[in-house]
Amino acid sequence: MNAGFGRIGMGSFVKSGEDLSRSGSAPRIWLKRALLGLLAVIIIGFTVWMLMPPSEGNVAQSEPVKLQLATVGPTPTAPEVPTAEAAGLDRLKISSQTWRRGGLGSKALVTFTVRNDNDYAVKDVEIVCAFTRRDGSHLTDRSRVLADSVSMKSRKTFARIPVGFVNVNADQAICSLVTARRA
Structure with missing residues (x-):
């Protein structure tokens, strides 16, 4: 005995006594979604990687950087420019x-x-x-x-x-x- 409650809310999609047909199997749908998500993650990761500045901490240095004191005054290539005097x-x-x-x-x-x-x-x-x-x-x-x-x-x-x-x-x-x- 069928009271017909299986068709409530389905409207014209389900005729009398028919089941809702699927367009594809569940594993195929999940596989397509997983591949699309993986592609999105790869594109976003590559974009972020390309926009990052190069880091100095990853470069191996053989010795520390030697610093020199800055001097203010004329150089052989440039005339003296009026600037604040360097402190000792x-x-x-x-x-x-x-x-x-x-x-x-x-x-x-x-x-x-x-x-x-x-x-x-x-x-x-x-x-x-x-x-x-x-x-x-x-x-x-x-x-x-x-x-x-x-x-x-x-x-x-x-x-x-x-x-x-x-x-x-x-x-x-x-x-x-x-x-x-x-x-």
Whole structure:
């Protein structure tokens, strides 16, 4: 005995006593969906990979980068340009420094104290931090220019200054002063 409830809500798709026909088998439909999803993941992954900048942490270096002090004045190829005078770094030093990770462990936050023993104030202090592994091998260098000024014959502490992204294997940081200008 058939009460005809199997056709409720089907409208004209199901005639009396017929089953709903399928266009294909279930494994074939799932296979098509899986291949389409895999193709979408490959295209998105390739696009993201092409847009990423090259990383410096993956390049092996035989020795750390040597830094030179910047000089202001005439060079053989260029005439002297009126700029702020470079400060003497012999009386400017970092007296204490520490670092920690921030930004989910990918950024380096450096805290250090700059001591100025000069007879003039300095500004635009540039630091470079060299990051090494636990075994002492060099990983990467990061630099930062600090726009604040340090008064004459004084010291100033810069707390949690972000110097950039660091390798996850970085264990130690050594920061040094590169340049500074007279204020």
